[in-house]
Amino acid sequence: MDGPDPVDGAEDGQDAEEGATPLSGEALLVREGDIAADYLERLLDILDYDGDIDLDVEGERAVVAVVGGALRGLIGTGGATLDALQEMTRLAVAQQTGVRTRLMLDVGGYRAKRREELTELATATATAVKETGQRRKLAPMNPFERKVVHDAVSATDGVFSESEGEEPNRCVVVIPDA
Known part of the structure; x- marks a missing residue:
C-alpha cells in the first residue's frame, strides 16, 4: 500500500473531521507541519520554554525544528526526551x-x-571494516540513528550494514563484502 497508513479507520490523507477535504503529497506534509507547530507551541507555553518553530518538508516527511535558547531539557540524555516529544507530536x-x-x-x-x-562514525567504521576484513558491531541506536548509519555505510564500497537485535538494544553491524 502506498502513502501513509490510515489511523483508526480514517480515509487516507483525510482530516479526521467529517467533511474535511482530503489531502495528499506535499499538501498533507505542510498540514502535518502546521498541526505539529500548533501542538508544540502550546506545549512550550505550558512547560515555560522559549523557542521558535521552523517548518520544512524534506523528501517525504515534514520536518519541525524548535530553535532558541535553553532547550536542553527538551532533548534529554541521549535524545530520549526528544524522542518522546517526537512520538507525542506524531500522535497529535x-x-x-x-x-x-x-x-x-x-x-x-x-x-x-x-x-x-x-555519519563520521559510520564512515570511519566502514573504512576500518574494509581494511581489516573484520565485521564491527556498533552500540545500540534508535531507528533514526540506525538509518543515518546505514545510509553512510552504503556510500562505502566493499562493505554493507545490517541491523540486529531487538529494541531497545537493536544495533548496526558493519560487514565486509564477501
Whole structure:
C-alpha cells in the first residue's frame, strides 16, 4: 500500500473531521507541519520554554525544528526526551489528520548534530571494516540513528550494514563484502 497508513479507520490523507477535504503529497506534509507547530507551541507555553518553530518538508516527511535558547531539557540524555516529544507530536498530528506521520522533530539542532557525528562514525567504521576484513558491531541506536548509519555505510564500497537485535538494544553491524 502506498502513502501513509490510515489511523483508526480514517480515509487516507483525510482530516479526521467529517467533511474535511482530503489531502495528499506535499499538501498533507505542510498540514502535518502546521498541526505539529500548533501542538508544540502550546506545549512550550505550558512547560515555560522559549523557542521558535521552523517548518520544512524534506523528501517525504515534514520536518519541525524548535530553535532558541535553553532547550536542553527538551532533548534529554541521549535524545530520549526528544524522542518522546517526537512520538507525542506524531500522535497529535495523526489524531487530527487521520493518518500516521513520519514527521521528524529536532530541538536545538540536536538531530542535525547527531546526524553529523553518526555519519563520521559510520564512515570511519566502514573504512576500518574494509581494511581489516573484520565485521564491527556498533552500540545500540534508535531507528533514526540506525538509518543515518546505514545510509553512510552504503556510500562505502566493499562493505554493507545490517541491523540486529531487538529494541531497545537493536544495533548496526558493519560487514565486509564477501
